Amino acid sequence: MMRIFGQTITSNIFSKSDKSHKSALPKWQKLQEDTLKTVDAYKRMGRDRVDTAHIKPKQFLVHTIRDFKQESPLLSQKAEELLSSWDVVSTSVVETGQHSRSQWADVGLILAAPAQNIISTSPHDVKFQNHAGNEVDKPKNTYALTESYFKGQGKQGYTPEGGTYAKIDAPKSVIDSTDGKYNEVLVVGKPNIRTYEGYNATKNVKVCGIYCHQMLNDNKAKNLSTYEKNNQLIEKLLIANPGLTVFKEFTWTGNITMNNADRIKSYVNTFK
Numbered sequence: 001m002m003r004i005f006g007q008t009i010t011s012n013i014f015s016k017s018d019k020s021h022k023s024a025l026p027k028w029q030k031l032q033e034d035t036l037k038t039v040d041a042y043k044r045m046g047r048d049r050v051d052t053a054h055i056k057p058k059q060f061l062v063h064t065i066r067d068f069k070q071e072s073p074l075l076s077q078k079a080e081e082l083l084s085s086w087d088v089v090s091t092s093v094v095e096t097g098q099h100s101r102s103q104w105a106d107v108g109l110i111l112a113a114p115a116q117n118i119i120s121t122s123p124h125d126v127k128f129q130n131h132a133g134n135e136v137d138k139p140k141n142t143y144a145l146t147e148s149y150f151k152g153q154g155k156q157g158y159t160p161e162g163g164t165y166a167k168i169d170a171p172k173s174v175i176d177s178t179d180g181k182y183n184e185v186l187v188v189g190k191p192n193i194r195t196y197e198g199y200n201a202t203k204n205v206k207v208c209g210i211y212c213h214q215m216l217n218d219n220k221a222k223n224l225s226t227y228e229k230n231n232q233l234i235e236k237l238l239i240a241n242p243g244l245t246v247f248k249e250f251t252w253t254g255n256i257t258m259n260n261a262d263r264i265k266s267y268v269n270t271f272k
Contacts, residue, residue: 016197020168025196027170029115031059031093036112039208042245051272052096052249059171060247061185062211063091064108065233075236079109079207086189088119088149092182093171094211096249103213104182106226107233110209110247113187116199120149120165120186123177149186210237210246216268217254227271248272 015021038058042050052058063083065072073082083089091111092103104125120126149165165186174183188195193202212230216223234246250271252264 014196021196021198024121024168024170024173025115025118025199027172028113028118028168031061031171032112032114034058035060035110035208036206039110039112039245043243048243048245050245050247052247053272055096057095057097058247059093059095059175060209060211061091061093061111061113061171061187062103062108063089063111064103064105065237066105066107074109074240075233076240079237079241080204083111083189083207084191084204089187089189089205091185091187093121093174093185094213095172095175096247098175098251103211106214106230107210107212107237109207109237109241109244110211111187112206112208114200114203114205116195117188117202117205118168118185119188119195120167120184121169121174122165122167122184123174123179124183125181126165126184207241208244210234210244211249212246213249213251214271215251215253216271217252220267223271 035058042048063074065074089111090104091113092108094103169177174185177183187205188202189205191202191204195202212234214223214226214230238244238246250268252268254264256264
C-alpha cells in the first residue's frame, strides 16, 4: 500500500517486486544522465544550434508544443517552473537519426526526468487525462487523476491495453515498438511525490534543450511555411527559456530516385 496523487492504492508497478524496477527504471535513469551529459557538452563548447545529422544517435525525452489559437503557457513562462506545477506531463521518447518522427509535433522541450518521475509508457498515443479533476468550471476532484491512471480512463472514452496506464518499458523498447505517429510517456511534473518503492520522491524535471524534427516532402511551399512556424515557436521558447541548445533534424519523406537523390539532398540542406 502506498500513496500517490493523494490517494492510497495497491499496485505492483510501484513495488520492488515488479520487474520494471530491474528492467526499465535503471534505463530511464541512464537516459536522464546521458541527456544532461549531451547538452552540457555542447554548452561548454558554446554551441547553441546542433544539426543531429552530424552527431551520433541520441535518445531524448521530449514534451512537444503546437501554436494553437489558445497559446501554450510554455511559450511565455519559464518551463521548469511551469512543469513543476503540473501533476502529469505527456511526453515522447525519440531517437535522432530515425526516418520517422515519433513525437506529437515538430518542436518540443528536451527534458531530463528522474526515473521515479516516469510512471507510464506506451508505443502510441494513450489519450491520458493530464488535468483530470482540475477542469475549469468544475469542482476540484483530487482523486480523479489517480482513478484515470489506474483504471485506464482516457479521453473520449479511450481505454489503454490492459485497462490501466500503470505499466512501464525501457526507452529503447518504447522507441522500437512505436506503432503510431508517436509514443507517449507519462511523467510526474510535481516534486516530492512518492512513487516507486525504494526510490526517492519525485524531483523537478530539468528542461535542458529544444528538439525540432521536421519531415519534408514534395510540397515546397508547405515545407517552408512549416519551417517558418517552427522557428517562431523556437524563438518564443528561447525568449522564455534563454540559453537552451537547439537540436534540429530534417527528414525527407517524399519521392526519391537515383536521378533526384543529389538534388533532394541539396534541397534538404537548405533548411539546416
